[in-house]
Amino acid sequence: xxxxxxxxxxxxxxxxxxxxxxxxxxxxxxxxxxxxxxxxxxxxxxxxxxxxxxxxxxxxxxxxxxxxxxxxxxxxxxxxxxxxxxxxxxxxxxxxxxxxxxxxxxxxxxxxxxxxxxxxxxxxxx
Numbered sequence: 001x002x003x004x005x006x007x008x009x010x011x012x013x014x015x016x017x018x019x020x021x022x023x024x025x026x027x028x029x030x031x032x033x034x035x036x037x038x039x040x041x042x043x044x045x046x047x048x049x050x051x052x053x054x055x056x057x058x059x060x061x062x063x064x065x066x067x068x069x070x071x072x073x074x075x076x077x078x079x080x081x082x083x084x085x086x087x088x089x090x091x092x093x094x095x096x097x098x099x100x101x102x103x104x105x106x107x108x109x110x111x112x113x114x115x116x117x118x119x120x121x122x123x124x125x126x
Contacts, residue, residue: 001026002030004023004116004117006117006119007020007120008120009094010121010122012086014124014126015085015086017083017085018083020081020094022081024077024078031099033101033113034072035051035097035098035103036070037110038093047108049061051070051072059105063089068081068082069081079096086122089124091124092121094120094121097115098113098114098116
């Protein structure tokens with residue numbers, strides 16, 4: 001069983017930055033892939049970044065490349081999402097997710113991920 005606790009959301013102005021954190025518990029084999037999804041009101045959940053645990057391979061949605069960075073601190077069982085140069089289009093609820101398989105790139109289906117955090121809200125004002 002994996003439990004994910006995501007945090008770090010907030011309200012920023014366009015051009016600002018936030019760093020999201022996702023602290024995981026449970027077996028490492030249950031979270032071979034760690035991802036961040038976001039969901040804006042009345043929109044489907046979108047995967048924005050993915051990392052393979054222990055390998056460091058990272059993948060990004062085109063909409064966030066060059067602005068977002070996903071990273072991992074294995075000793076702390078924590079995955080981060082550094083978000084820079086935020087725009088109003090980045091606003092939404094951000095969710096951390098874990099999969100027991102090595103998910104091959106983006107876009108990824110939420111159904112592949114069996115474990116989810118509770119979400120953290122990101123608001124960006126223009």
